[in-house]
Amino acid sequence: MVTTVKLAVIPGDGIGPEVVAEALKALDAATVDSGIEFDRTEFQLGAARYLETGDVLTDDDLAAIKSHDAILLGAVGGVPGDPRLVGANIERGLLLKLRFDLDHYVNLRPSVLYEGVRSPLAEPGDVDFVVVREGTEGPYVGNGGAIRTGTPAEVANEVSVNTAYGVERVVRYAFALAASRPRQKLTLVHKTNVLVFAGSLWKRTVDRVAEEYPEVTVDYLHVDAATIFLVTDPGRFDVIVTDNLFGDILTDLAGAISGGIGLAASGNINPDGTFPSMFEPVHGSAPDIAGKGIADPTAAIGSVALLLRHLGEAEAAERVERAIAADVAERGDRPRSTSEIGDQIAARIQALQPAHS
Numbered sequence: 001m002v003t004t005v006k007l008a009v010i011p012g013d014g015i016g017p018e019v020v021a022e023a024l025k026a027l028d029a030a031t032v033d034s035g036i037e038f039d040r041t042e043f044q045l046g047a048a049r050y051l052e053t054g055d056v057l058t059d060d061d062l063a064a065i066k067s068h069d070a071i072l073l074g075a076v077g078g079v080p081g082d083p084r085l086v087g088a089n090i091e092r093g094l095l096l097k098l099r100f101d102l103d104h105y106v107n108l109r110p111s112v113l114y115e116g117v118r119s120p121l122a123e124p125g126d127v128d129f130v131v132v133r134e135g136t137e138g139p140y141v142g143n144g145g146a147i148r149t150g151t152p153a154e155v156a157n158e159v160s161v162n163t164a165y166g167v168e169r170v171v172r173y174a175f176a177l178a179a180s181r182p183r184q185k186l187t188l189v190h191k192t193n194v195l196v197f198a199g200s201l202w203k204r205t206v207d208r209v210a211e212e213y214p215e216v217t218v219d220y221l222h223v224d225a226a227t228i229f230l231v232t233d234p235g236r237f238d239v240i241v242t243d244n245l246f247g248d249i250l251t252d253l254a255g256a257i258s259g260g261i262g263l264a265a266s267g268n269i270n271p272d273g274t275f276p277s278m279f280e281p282v283h284g285s286a287p288d289i290a291g292k293g294i295a296d297p298t299a300a301i302g303s304v305a306l307l308l309r310h311l312g313e314a315e316a317a318e319r320v321e322r323a324i325a326a327d328v329a330e331r332g333d334r335p336r337s338t339s340e341i342g343d344q345i346a347a348r349i350q351a352l353q354p355a356h357s
């Protein structure tokens, strides 16, 4: 019997469509002759659509996306500072709206330094950790405003929202993940010394849930110190749990130390299964390299592995991951185009036969 998965594909802007095309090659290669097939619908959303039509995300778009089983997204957003996009709020009105409305409260961002990949760190050691970034709260919720805008007396607020409900559910997810990994370690990253109200809620929640996981070693770092240790001793991290803003920043750094942002995959997960989860590279639309065919599609392909694992297709996910590991191990300094990398990873995926065949 073949299971059909309804997949919403949002290529987006800049390098988004370039890397999504390669991710779809990997998805096809991983699921050829398998028990799963993808019924794909493409949604043209992002800065380009906004400039053409004035729409960011209509109610019809949202309803249609919700009717799918999963989402694959490239990246959205134009050139930072483009005056035509001021006020359009593509990131908040599209990307964050999807994450919030589809209750993607876990933003899962693994970092592995694959063998053969060069890190900018002289002695990176064993880099293998996962950032569990809260995805629906924090300073990204749009709880703010400004007065006297444009005058010397302007005041702008952007208030971070942290609820007991929201913090507890992501902390519980992070503990369960830590308990399932060999090193069983969880690090809370926050700024409890200054952000005392939110910090206290996060710390108390971690301490309380920790009592249910005696096998998990719990550590705490202020976010500024965490940036030091990510660079000087990344091997100390296993699972990091943190808020939306800190997680956003730390995962670009994590991508950089693990060989580059072009390798960093992510999943916006709704663990309850009420809404479709969304898989995307950590990076943005990279307008500086868009259209040149030089974007690294590995992060988007890695996001396909996360998608497959989320759908319960562990064997196919593993083949994608093994193909990526084999590809990056042999990269060296040889320049390859986006499509060359995608073709070669897809060929490796196909060559790795399923264990049962």
Ligand SMILES: NC(=O)C1=CN([C@@H]2O[C@H](COP(=O)(O)OP(=O)(O)OC[C@H]3O[C@@H](n4cnc5c(N)ncnc54)[C@H](O)[C@@H]3O)[C@@H](O)[C@H]2O)C=CC1
Pocket (backbone or CB within 6 Å): 015, 019, 074, 075, 076, 077, 078, 079, 080, 091, 095, 261, 262, 263, 280, 281, 282, 283, 284, 285, 286, 287, 288, 289, 294, 295, 296, 297, 299
């Ligand atoms: N999930 C999303 O859709 C995200 C969207 N954005 C949006 O993307 C636009 C550009 O944002 P930036 O801050 O410049 O971040 P960015 O991640 O797009 O680019 C930062 C740097 O990394 C490089 N880079 C990114 N992905 C790469 C890849 N796959 N291969 C090789 N190099 C890569 C870029 O060339 C650039 O030099 C903005 O409009 C921003 O709001 C930013 C982050 C995430």
Ligand SMILES: CC(C)CC(=O)C(=O)O
Pocket (backbone or CB within 6 Å): 091, 092, 095, 096, 248, 282
């Ligand atoms: C709109 C931003 C929150 C996107 C981003 O930078 C991210 O999710 O990493």
Ligand SMILES: [Mg+2]
Pocket (backbone or CB within 6 Å): 248, 249, 252, 282
């Ligand atoms: Mg980011």
